[in-house]
Amino acid sequence: MVAVSPLGPDDPHEVGRWRLTGRLGEGGQGVVYLAEDPAGRRVAVKTLKTADPEARARFAREMEAARRVAPFCTAAVLDCSADAARPYVVSEFVDGPSLQRRVAERGPLRDGDLERLAVNTASALAAIHGAGIVHRDLKPANVLLGPDGPRVVDFGIAREVDAGTRTRPAGTPSYSAPESLAGRPPTPASDVFAWAGTMVYAATGRPPFGRFDRMSDVMRRIAHEHPDLGGVPPFLHGLLAECLDKDPARRPTARDLMVRLVDPSAVPSIGGEPTVPSRRRAGRGALIAAGAGLAVVAATAGIWFAVNDQRDRPGENVTTTRTASPDPTPGAGGGTKVPAAFAGTWTGTIAQPPGLGAPNGTSTDATVVLRAGESRGESVYRAWGCTDTLQVTAVDGDTLRIQETPNNTHGTTGFCLGGSLTLRLVDGRLRYESEGLGGTTSGTLGRSG
Numbered sequence: 201m202v203a204v205s206p207l208g209p210d211d212p213h214e215v216g217r218w219r220l221t222g223r224l225g226e227g228g229q230g231v232v233y234l235a236e237d238p239a240g241r242r243v244a245v246k247t248l249k250t251a252d253p254e255a256r257a258r259f260a261r262e263m264e265a266a267r268r269v270a271p272f273c274t275a276a277v278l279d280c281s282a283d284a285a286r287p288y289v290v291s292e293f294v295d296g297p298s299l300q301r302r303v304a305e306r307g308p309l310r311d312g313d314l315e316r317l318a319v320n321t322a323s324a325l326a327a328i329h330g331a332g333i334v335h336r337d338l339k340p341a342n343v344l345l346g347p348d349g350p351r352v353v354d355f356g357i358a359r360e361v362d363a364g365t366r367t368r369p370a371g372t373p374s375y376s377a378p379e380s381l382a383g384r385p386p387t388p389a390s391d392v393f394a395w396a397g398t399m400v401y402a403a404t405g406r407p408p409f410g411r412f413d414r415m416s417d418v419m420r421r422i423a424h425e426h427p428d429l430g431g432v433p434p435f436l437h438g439l440l441a442e443c444l445d446k447d448p449a450r451r452p453t454a455r456d457l458m459v460r461l462v463d464p465s466a467v468p469s470i471g472g473e474p475t476v477p478s479r480r481r482a483g484r485g486a487l488i489a490a491g492a493g494l495a496v497v498a499a500t501a502g503i504w505f506a507v508n509d510q511r512d513r514p515g516e517n518v519t520t521t522r523t524a525s526p527d528p529t530p531g532a533g534g535g536t537k538v539p540a541a542f543a544g545t546w547t548g549t550i551a552q553p554p555g556l557g558a559p560n561g562t563s564t565d566a567t568v569v570l571r572a573g574e575s576r577g578e579s580v581y582r583a584w585g586c587t588d589t590l591q592v593t594a595v596d597g598d599t600l601r602i603q604e605t606p607n608n609t610h611g612t613t614g615f616c617l618g619g620s621l622t623l624r625l626v627d628g629r630l631r632y633e634s635e636g637l638g639g640t641t642s643g644t645l646g647r648s649g
Contacts, residue, residue, distance in 0.1 A: 202224060202234075202294075202295055202296065202297070203224075204221075204222035204223065204224060204234050205222060205223040205224075206222060206223070207220060207221075207222060207223060207233075208223070211223065211231070211233070212247075212286070215233070215235065215245050215247060215284075215286065215288050215290075216279060216281065216284065216288065216290070217237065217238065217279075218235040218236070218237060218243060218245050218279070218290055219235055219236050219237075220233045220234070220235045220245065221233075221234050221235060221236060222234045224244060230246050230247050230248040230249050231246070231247055231249070232244055232245070232246045233245045233246075233247070234293065235290070237278075242293040242295075243278060243290050243291065243292060243293050244290070244291050244292070244293045244294070245288055245289070245290050246288060246289050246290075246291075247286045247287065247288045248286060248287045248288070251285070251286060251287060255287070256282045256283070256287055257282075259282050259287050259289075260282040263277065263280050263282070263289060265331065265332070265333050268331035268332065268333070269327050269328055269330075269331040269333065277289060277290070277291050278290045278291060278292065294344045294346040294351055294353070295346065295347065296344050296345045296346040296347060297344070297345055298340060298341050298342070298343060298344055298345070299317070299340040299341070299343040299344075299345060299350070299398070299401070299402055300339075300340035300341040300343075300401075302345055303340065303401060303402060303405050304405075307405060308402060308403050308404055308405045308431070309402045309403065314399075314402060314403055314433065314436070315435070315461075316349070316350070317343070317350050317399070317402055318399055318402075318436060318461055319458070319461045319462060320349055320350045321338075321343060321350055321352055321395060321398070321399075322395065322454060322457040322458045322461055323458050324351070324352040325338070325352065325391055325392070325395055325454035325457070325458075326453075326454040326455045326457070326458045328352070328391075328454075329388045329391070329453070329454050329455070330455075334386045334387060334388060334390065334391055335352070335391050335394075336386045336390070336391070337372060337394075338352065338375065338391055338394040338395055338398060339372045339374075339375040339394060339397070339398055340375075340398050340401045340402065341372075343398060373415050373418045373419065373422075374397065374407040374409065374411070374418055375393075375394045375397040375398060375401075375407065376390070376393075376394065376422065377389070377390040377393035377394065377422075377448065378393075378422050378423045378446050379448055381419050381422060381423065382423075382619060383619060387448060388453065388454060389448035389449070389451045389453075390448065391454065392443050392451045392452065392453070392454055392457065393443060393444060393448070393451065395443065395454070395457070396408070396439075396440045396443030396444045397409075397427075397444070399432075399436060399440055400427065400428075400429065400432060400440060403431060403432045403433060403436065404428075404430070404431040404432060406428075408427035408428060408429070408440075408444060409421040409422050409425065409427055409428070410428060423446070427440075427441070427444045429441060439452070439457065439460060439461070443457070536575055536592045536593060536594060536595055537572075537573050537574065537575055537592065537595075538570045538571060538572055538573065538574055538575070538577065538592055538600070539572065539595060539600075540572040540573075541598075541625055542570050542572075542600055542623065542625065542630075543570055543571055543572035544569075544570065544647040544648075545567065545568075545569050545647065545648050546567070546568045546569075546570070546630050546645035546646065546647055546648065547565065547566065547567050547568075547645060547646065547648045548565075548566060548630075548632070548643050548644050548645035548646055549563055549564070549565055549566065549643050550563065550564060550566045550581075550632050550641055550642060550643030550645075551563035551641065551642065551643055552641045562583075562584075563583070563643075564581045564582055564583035564584050565581075565582040565583065566579065566580070566581050566582070566632065566643065566645065567579065567580045567582075568590070568623070568630070568632075568645060570590070570600075575591060575592050576589060576590060576591055576592070577589075577590035577592075577602075578590060579604060579621075586606060587606070587607045588604040588605060588606050588607060589604070589605045589607060590602045590603070590604055590621075591603045591604075591605070593620075598624055598625040598626070599622060599623070599624050599625075600622070600623040600624075600625075601620065601621070601622055601623075602620065602621045602622075602623065603619075603620055603621075604619055604620070604621055604634075619634060620634065621633070621634045622634070623645075628646075628647070629644050629645065629646050629647075630644065630645040630646075631644055632644065632645055
């Protein structure tokens with residue numbers, strides 16, 4: 201059963217035609233309430249905390265995208281409005297605990313329960329991706345165990361695959377893919393990595409890379425170490441190992457997962473298509489029916505955002521050092537040389553704005569060394585204890601684009617990460633910018649030698 205808290209003094213008592221009866225949870229974007237329609241049917245109502253034009257437009261896009269997910273795996277969106285005084289969306293109420301809560305209270309899932317969870321959540325993810333959406337925060341708190349089966353929920357931060365905007369990394373660190381932690385835009389392969397981590401938790405009671413007090417430790421293990429799959433049953437072990445590959449190109453697709461879980465004779469995908477022996481090859485309808493026989497999953501659109509698990513979990517506290525942005529296109533700019541105008545030793549202070557693990561921001565003295573006619577250089581971040589090798593990837597007039605690779609894994613305050621860096625020559629000084637998990641790290645460097 202879902203815990204319901206009384207309404208607070210600042211909570212509304214009605215939203216549209218829906219009467220609010222209690223609080224189900226609160227997240228960064230809004231509040232979720234338990235409510236009733238005029239006939240007494242229970243529903244869930246999510247209202248946004250902010251109602252600026254940008255938030256309203258984003259909310260409307262999310263509702264439109266969510267409706268594209270195949271009906272067999274979505275809970276009905278009963279009502280929504282981006283124009284109300286408090287934008288809201290109403291969905292069916294799922295009366296069941298999250299996977300996070302279920303495992304914490306009763307231990308890991310076993311046998312048929314675990315198999316059903318894997319099949320249903322993989323089917324939901326395949327439908328979500330089929331609608332052109334990336335979930336971006338699949339984790340145990342966003343899988344609800346309803347009376348009619350598991351449901352993948354929380355489209356509050358889901359985005360369209362083809363949205364075309366560059367966003368900050370999203371998701372819960374313990375279940376995030378290495379490319380997401382490095383600041384690269386989320387993809388369906390990032391969701392597959394998160395799905396595998398969620399299944400590891402369901403089978404063992406712990407995240408795949410362990411629990412840590414600092415985000416830097418989580419990031420280090422996800423980026424460089426193998427997952428701990430001890431305790432994962434054989435039928436899932438190999439598949440989860442593939443999904444947790446550091447290289448997103450080597451992970452199976454969600455559709456591949458669905459096929460291979462339903463039909464053990466299927467072999468890994470070739471060109472994105474799962475290969476099934478001809479004598480057992482099944483069409484899309486047959487696969488969906490097979491999933492339905494195991495309590496087909498549903499995905500609530502825009503409603504549940506960690507309703508049952510609002511507090512930080514162990515290992516998800518975040519203490520970061522400088523973070524990284526997307527890797528450049530492989531092979532881009534190989535051997536590009538430093539123009540004479542950029543040559544020299546540049547020093548100054550760079551700062552990361554307030555964000556994850558750094559409520560007041562963080563800064564350091566930085567030194568960047570570039571040599572005319574060479575493609576490599578060095579950078580040193582004194583306060584963070586990080587030293588990087590620089591590789592020039594592109595030169596565009598007064599702009600230099602660089603890929604940084606850390607020479608040391610640990611700094612003085614956490615984990616050193618590489619990433620991409622932009623240096624712009626402005627009035628004889630370098631404008632430093634690097635986008636990453638904590639926002640844009642920036643500053644101005646002057647030539648000192």
